[in-house]
Amino acid sequence: DSGVTQTPKHLITATGQRVTLRCSPRSGDLSVYWYQQSLDQGLQFLIHYYNGEERAKGNILERFSAQQFPDLHSELNLSSLELGDSALYFCASSVVQGGSEQFFGPGTRLTVL
Amino acid sequence: AQTVTQSQPEMSVQEAETVTLSCTYDTSESNYYLFWYKQPPSRQMILVIRQEAYKQQNATENRFSVNFQKAAKSFSLKISDSQLGDTAMYFCAFMKQYFGNEKLTFGTGTRLTIIP
Numbered sequence: 001d002s003g004v005t006q007t008p009k010h011l012i013t014a015t016g017q018r019v020t021l022r023c024s025p026r027s028g029d030l031s032v033y034w035y036q037q038s039l040d041q042g043l044q045f046l047i048h049y050y051n052g053e054e055r056a057k058g059n060i061l062e063r064f065s066a067q068q069f070p071d072l073h074s075e076l077n078l079s080s081l082e083l084g085d086s087a088l089y090f091c092a093s094s095v096v097q098g099g100s101e102q103f104f105g106p107g108t109r110l111t112v113l
Numbered sequence: 114a115q116t117v118t119q120s121q122p123e124m125s126v127q128e129a130e131t132v133t134l135s136c137t138y139d140t141s142e143s144n145y146y147l148f149w150y151k152q153p154p155s156r157q158m159i160l161v162i163r164q165e166a167y168k169q170q171n172a173t174e175n176r177f178s179v180n181f182q183k184a185a186k187s188f189s190l191k192i193s194d195s196q197l198g199d200t201a202m203y204f205c206a207f208m209k210q211y212f213g214n215e216k217l218t219f220g221t222g223t224r225l226t227i228i229p
Contacts, residue, residue, distance in 0.1 A: 002157070002159075031215070033215075033216065033217075035217070042219060042220075042221050042222070043204060043217075043219040043222075044219075045216035045217060045218070048215065048216060055215075056215075056216055058216055088156060090158060092158075092217075094215070100215075101148075101160050101163060102160075102215075102217060103160075104150075104157065104158035104159075106155075106156070106157055107156055107157075107158075109156075
């Protein structure tokens with residue numbers, strides 16, 4: 001158990017819908033990262049938050065957004081869902097920036113029908 | 114932009130044998146970190162080993178060791194005395210040493226099967 005929690009574990013929804021994925025980092029970790037793992041694209045970095053502020057963006061679609069709250073939990077919002085958004089979404093956290101190990105949550109499996 | 118290449122999509126080895134997974138990367142950075150992550154069938158991402166580019170000494174963690182060749186931009190993982198629990202996808206990953214940009218760039222992975 002990495003100490004990072006993600007809810008829900010599985011999510012099945014329809015095209016055009018909106019969903020919210022939730023992540024709670026390890027106690028004391030200020031950085032939260034979101035990654036997408038799909039068959040087509042492999043493991044891709046989406047976005048990084050540090051202590052409530054957005055630090056870096058990867059190949060994140062405009063339909064996707066994220067935020068980190070004062071209690072450091074983070075949410076990834078996916079809207080106008082398409083079939084191609086079906087993937088495993090990971091959240092990872094680390095204590096400090098700069099080469100620290102990122103601890104991954106168990107992931108949320110999103111299926112868009 | 115950084116790229117990470119894992120040229121072996123699948124490998125298999127007998128239990129107790131030694132196996133080496135290959136990884137090459139491309140970067141213009143001089144300071145960075147390299148990682149190997151393991152993803153078993155449970156899908157959990159688990160850090161296996163970490164290497165700082167400024168360190169010449171190869172990292173080791175029990176049965177896992179790396180061969181880091183900075184000039185060749187090569188970072189292979191050696192698993193000694195392989196065990197059934199080592200069956201998993203293995204991902205090589207790169208991270209710049211740069212405040213505010215600590216994303217991991219992953220390779221496409223190598224599926225390793227340990228045969229009893």
